[in-house]
Amino acid sequence: GSGKYKGMIEDCCCDYETVDNLNIEVLNPLLQDLVTTPFFRYFKVKLWCDCPFWPDDGMCRLRDCSVCECPENEFPEPFKRPYNIAGLPSDNPICQEGKPQAAVDRTIDNRAFRGWVETNNPWTHEDDTDNSEMTYVNLQLNPERFTGYTGPSARRIWESIYSENCPKYSSGETCPEKKVLYKLISGLHSSISMHIAGDYLLDESRNQWGQNIELMYDRILRHPDRVRNMYFTYLFVLRAVTKATAYLEQAEYDTGNNAEDLKTQSLIKQLLYSPKLQTACPVPFDEAKLWQGQSGPELKQQIQKQFRNISALMDCVGCEKCRLWGKLQVQGLGTALKILFSVGNQDQTLQLQRNEVIALVNLLNRLSESVKMVHDMGPDVERLMEDQ
Ligand code: FAD
Numbered sequence: 001g002s003g004k005y006k007g008m009i010e011d012c013c014c015d016y017e018t019v020d021n022l023n024i025e026v027l028n029p030l031l032q033d034l035v036t037t038p039f040f041r042y043f044k045v046k047l048w049c050d051c052p053f054w055p056d057d058g059m060c061r062l063r064d065c066s067v068c069e070c071p072e073n074e075f076p077e078p079f080k081r082p083y084n085i086a087g088l089p090s091d092n093p094i095c096q097e098g099k100p101q102a103a104v105d106r107t108i109d110n111r112a113f114r115g116w117v118e119t120n121n122p123w124t125h126e127d128d129t130d131n132s133e134m135t136y137v138n139l140q141l142n143p144e145r146f147t148g149y150t151g152p153s154a155r156r157i158w159e160s161i162y163s164e165n166c167p168k169y170s171s172g173e174t175c176p177e178k179k180v181l182y183k184l185i186s187g188l189h190s191s192i193s194m195h196i197a198g199d200y201l202l203d204e205s206r207n208q209w210g211q212n213i214e215l216m217y218d219r220i221l222r223h224p225d226r227v228r229n230m231y232f233t234y235l236f237v238l239r240a241v242t243k244a245t246a247y248l249e250q251a252e253y254d255t256g257n258n259a260e261d262l263k264t265q266s267l268i269k270q271l272l273y274s275p276k277l278q279t280a281c282p283v284p285f286d287e288a289k290l291w292q293g294q295s296g297p298e299l300k301q302q303i304q305k306q307f308r309n310i311s312a313l314m315d316c317v318g319c320e321k322c323r324l325w326g327k328l329q330v331q332g333l334g335t336a337l338k339i340l341f342s343v344g345n346q347d348q349t350l351q352l353q354r355n356e357v358i359a360l361v362n363l364l365n366r367l368s369e370s371v372k373m374v375h376d377m378g379p380d381v382e383r384l385m386e387d388q
Helices: 014-035 093-098 152-165 178-198 214-219 224-243 245-250 260-272 274-279 298-318 319-341 356-388
Strands: 042-045 135-138 200-203 208-210
Touching: 014 093, 014 260, 014 356, 042 356, 093 208, 093 260, 152 178, 178 200, 178 214, 178 224, 178 245, 178 298, 178 319, 178 356, 200 319, 214 224, 214 356, 224 260, 224 319, 224 356, 245 260, 298 319, 319 356
Parallel strands: none
Antiparallel strands: 042 135, 200 208
C-alpha cells in the first residue's frame, strides 16, 4: 500500500491497499486507454476568460486572454513569468501551449457526435448549449502539467474557493455532509498539484521535463490529509461512474470511426463490469447515507450553490491550459455530484451530456494517475522523510 496509508478511507467503503491494487491492476490501465479514444480525447470548452469576479482584473477583461495565443505584452504584470527564463523565449513555460504540437483543435466537427441530449446540470455554471463560443480541445495534445502559472492570480482562486465556498470543517466535525465538499475540492487540488510535480520543467535550458519529487512531497505527501482527500475524491468519482452504469453502457460513443468506437465501448464495459472492482470495492462510496437527516435538503442546496460558485471561478483561472483542466475536472466533479445527489428518486431518470461523460471519465483518469503516483512514490518519500 501507500506507505503509511492504512485502513479504511474516511467516510468510504474500501481500504487504501485495496484501492491501490484495484487501481494499478485494473482501473488505471483501462482508463489510460479510454482517454486516448476519439470519443474521450476531445473536450468542448469555452476557453476565453469570462470572469464574473474581480472585474478590475486586466487579464480577464480581455476577450482573447488565452495564454498560448496572447503576445507577451497583453499580460498584466502579475501574470508574467514568475522568474526569468534567460535566453529561451520560445520555451517560456507559460506559453508552452503555443507550440504547434500542443495546438488547440478547433476543427472537430460537431456532427461527429450524435445521439446525445442537451441537458442542464444544476451543480455547475457551465452552459454547454452555448455553442458559439465553444471550441474543441484535444486533451491528449494538452496534458495537464507544470505551466508556470503561480503567484497572486492562482493563489487568489484557491483562497476564494476555500474561504468563501468550502471552508475547512473543524476537526471535531462528524456530519459527513459538512465535510464532503471540502474533501472533494482538497482532493482535486492535491491531484492537480501531483500532476504539476509529476510533469515539471526541471531544466529550462535543456527543456527537460520530469518528476519533481521535492515539490510532490512539499505540496502533497507531507500533508496526510491532502493525500487522504485525494483517495476520497477518487472513490467518490468512481462511485458516480459505477452508479451511472446503465446509462454509460448504452450511451452513444459514435465518432464516425467504427473500429475506434467499438474499442471505446468495449473499454467502458470492461471498466464498469470489472470483476475485480465488483469484488474488491463494489460500493466505493455510500451516498445513500448522506442527506438523510432533517437538514439534508437544505445542506444539499447549500453545497450545490457553493459548487456552482467554484465552477464559475474556473473562468478566472489566468492560464489557458490550467483553465482547460480546471474546467474539465470541476465539470467532472459536478457530473459526479449530479449522478450521486440529483437522482435520488426512482422516477427521475439520469440524463448526461456528452461533455459531462467526457469530463467525468477524464477526471477519473487524472485521479487514478495521482493515486498511482502516490503509491509509486511511497519508498522515495519515506527516504525523503528520513532525510529531514
Ligand atoms: P497552491 O497549490 O496555490 O495552494 C494554495 C494554498 O492552498 C496552499 O498554500 C495551502 O494552504 C492550500 N492547499 C494546497 N493544497 C491543498 C490541498 N490539497 N487541500 C487543501 N488545501 C490545500 N499550475 C500549473 O502549473 N499547471 C496547471 O495545470 C494548473 N492548474 C490549475 C488549475 C486551477 C483551477 C488553479 C486555481 C490553479 C492551477 N495551477 C496550475 C496553479 C497551481 O495550482 C498553484 O496555484 C501554483 O502552482 C502555486 O502553488 P502554491 O505552492 O502557491 O500552492
